[in-house]
Amino acid sequence: MKCLLKVTPSRPRKKAQESPVKLPIFAKKVDRVAVYDFIVVGSGIAGLSFALRASRHGRVLVLTKQLSEAGSTHLAQGGIASVMDPADSMEGHIRDTLAAGAGLCRADRVKILVEQGPEAIRDLVSWGVRFTRANARIRAKGIPFDLAREGGHSNFRVVHAEDLTGREIQRALIEAVRLAPNITLRENALAIDLITAKHLKPGQRESGTKSVYGVYALDVSRNRVETHLGAATLLCTGGVGQAYAHTTNDSVSTGDGIAMAYRAGAAVEDMEFMQFHPTTFYNPGHPTYLISEALRGHGGVLRNHRGEAFMDKVHPLKSLAPRDITARAIDAEMKRTGRAHMFLDMTRCGSRADLRRHFPNIFRHCLEQGVDMSRQWIPVVPAAHFMCGGVKVDGNSAADLKNLYAVGETACTGVHGANRLASNSLLEGVVFSGRALDHVLATAPSRPDRNRFREWDSFRFKPAPETIIYSHALEAIRSTMWHYVGIVRSDFRLARAAEFLHVISRHIHADYWSFSMEPNLIELRNLTLCAELIVRSAQRRKESRGLHYNVDHPHMLKALRHTVLRASVTAKRTGRF
Structure with a gap:
């Protein structure tokens, strides 16, 4: 198949009409x-x-x-x-x-x-x-x-x-x-x-x-x-x-x-x-399982432990409000009531057979966790979902x-x-x-x-003496981001997160340039940088808008602006970001 892209030859052509140099796939x-x-x-x-x-x-x-x-x-x-x-x-x-x-x-x-x-x-x-x-x-x-x-x-x-x-x-x-x-x-x-x-x-x-x-x-x-x-x-x-x-x-x-x-x-x-999905199945110690927004589109209602449809007072669309508003409302209700989760009520959304037909895999997962969604409320909690x-x-x-x-x-x-x-x-x-x-x-x-x-020159690197430390660093990053850069933020928490991440970043940077390539190290290097970029961007936005809510800047500004970050010349030269 003829390639439609131009080819830069690796050696001079012998004749003007000579076909481009063919380069191998491997x-x-x-x-x-x-x-x-x-x-x-x-x-x-x-x-x-x-x-x-x-x-x-x-x-x-x-x-x-x-x-x-x-x-x-x-x-x-x-x-x-x-x-x-x-x-x-x-x-x-x-x-x-x-x-x-x-x-x-x-x-x-x-x-x-x-x-x-x-x-x-x-x-x-x-x-x-x-x-x-x-x-x-x-x-x-x-x-x-x-x-x-x-x-x-x-x-x-x-x-x-x-x-x-x-x-x-x-x-x-x-x-x-x-x-x-x-x-x-x-x-x-x-x-x-x-x-x-x-x-x-x-x-x-x-x-x-x-x-x-x-x-x-x-x-x-x-x-x-x-x-x-x-x-x-x-x-x-x-x-x-x-x-x-x-x-x-x-x-x-x-x-x-x-x-x-x-x-x-x-x-x-x-x-x-960072978008937090409002509803994941609450099951501490187990992998996060998404409870699709389609359930609320099918008539599901978010309730607290008293059975109150708390979203009715939050937004005209009630339980079908946009994700930023819904996740923040669930978070606020959890903090107000001291509860670890809220509920999604599907018990009035059709027969058991109807729910099983529309949501076969979610229905099955809930049953495996002891919840019959046609008769019982589903325990739900927000989780990080989409950048x-x-x-x-x-x-x-x-x-x-x-x-x-x-x-x-x-x-x-x-x-x-x-x-x-x-x-x-x-x-x-x-x-x-x-x-x-x-x-x-x-x-x-x-x-x-x-x-x-x-x-790539990899011969000058030696294996890392320990790789378990990368798992420890990952846990520290994830905990820091969840508690300090989550659904609701503050200037103090963002500053503290920046300090924690800077320390971890220095260690990851040193290991990257000292040891041979290790998959966990490569991913951790990327994840640490992205976490720092999230914090820096959040610190620059002195308002609350959409998914970013800061208690120290609770109002939305009239001026619209995007937060743009670019690595400095020094950072690109030294590898320190």
């Missing part, structure tokens, strides 16, 4: 360097949808820690929002998204997101996703899929696959990617850093705009660092939920893409806006470093503002990965010349 083992047209870091809905589209135009490398049963896409329950009902409207979806975003959404990008929604659904279906079909009566109205309603939505517009939508999407995309001839999948691969001008060999110079040329990645199974060069690099590594003690995120969500981009010199934006900020990108998902793109939770596209509307995240991944590819093809970047870049 490099020789002796130098561990390979060159591609597209490098994708991450294998969720954003990364795999990009890879499928890009494979028609060139060679694609997908680097992932784990391909199946990992990541946020796999765990998504509710669905993907899109206007599919003739009685619904694009304007309504746009209005709901802007309202949830508390003034910080970029309206032009929200319009793109919503208007390209139906096409995104069609693409997913063409790749083999099996969404739950509507019954005959609904199909007669021109609605092909069963539509749910979630918090903040004014209409039923959430397309889903029972209550395991993400798992079905991931299944279909993985199958499609495995069949695509132009895609190389590398599992057990952990990206370390982006390749930039500082990795050029002596005597080589970067011409023009600061660029990204690929990524260094640890092949965990072979315990070696490899050099992957590419004309365009897409970061879609998910969020940073593992920075918090209680999170709905998978263990792989350590902020790798955000941290790598920041270290390379890209700007990050609005990192203070609305991330790598600052434009409407084409392009970062401010040439040939670097970010999509999904790794990116700050501006569609979520200060608080994400439910089920817009999967939609964002499909829509903006397509826009990223269109931009790459329009700009036609050249493949890097492999002879200009240094390979």
Whole structure:
């Protein structure tokens, strides 16, 4: 298949009409360097949808820690929002998204997101996703899929696959990617850093705009660092939920893409806006289990231990209020009553058979924990869920470093503002990965010349004497972020968190430059940096807006601004961020 991207030859052409130099998909083992047209870091809905589209135009490398049963896409329950009902409207979806975003959404990008929604659904279906079909009566109205309603939505517009939508999407995309001839999948691969001008060999110079040329990645199974060069690099590594003690995120969500981009010199934006999902199953000592917002869309009511529907006094949408408001209200009610959790009441939302049919997996999980949701209230508590900020990108998902793109939770596209509307995240991944590819093809970047870049030198490092200390550091970070940078914040708590994280960061920095590559150390380095970026961003916002609530600045300012951070020249030179 002919590649549509320009190729920078590694040696002079003999004749003007000679075809470009063909570079292999796999490099020789002796130098561990390979060159591609597209490098994708991450294998969720954003990364795999990009890879499928890009494979028609060139060679694609997908680097992932784990391909199946990992990541946020796999765990998504509710669905993907899109206007599919003739009685619904694009304007309504746009209005709901802007309202949830508390003034910080970029309206032009929200319009793109919503208007390209139906096409995104069609693409997913063409790749083999099996969404739950509507019954005959609904199909007669021109609605092909069963539509749910979630918090903040004014209409039923959430397309889903029972209550395991993400798992079905991931299944279909993985199958499609495995069949695509132009895609190389590398599992057990952990990206370390982006390749930039500082990795050029002596005597080589970067011409023009600061660029990204690929990524260094640890092949965990072979315990070696490899050099992957590419004309365009897409970061879609998910969020940073593992920075918090209680999170709905998978263990792989350590902020790798955000941290790598920041270290390379890209700007990050609005990192203070960490969304806490209002309802996870309260079960201390066990993994966090999400109770989908679709249950409240089905009629579920949040209650305290007295049976009071406390959300009725908080917001006009009551238990279907946007997530920032609902999570904060639950937190306040827990503190007011001294209780460890609240309840979600589904006992008046249909028969037992009806609830089992609509929410088979959630129903089963609750039963396994001793709760029959048709007769008993579900104990719920908030947990860290989604990073609305991330790598600052434009409407084409392009970062401010040439040939670097970010999509999904790794990116700050501006569609979520200060608080994400439910089920817009999967939609964002499909829509903006397509826009990223269109931009790459329009700009036609050249493949890097492999002879200009240094390979990773790992021979000067020795193994760490102990690695258990990384687990201790992780526990300290997660506890600090949960207690000091959680749903409700204060200037004092943010300052204390910054002090704690600075100490941990110094130790991680020293270990990184002293010892050989260890997966836990790589992830901890990224997670620590992201935690610091969240705190710095939160300290800069002297107001309460959306997901960021500070008791010392409880009011929302009239002026709208985004929080943008960029690594200093000194930090990039020394590696201290």
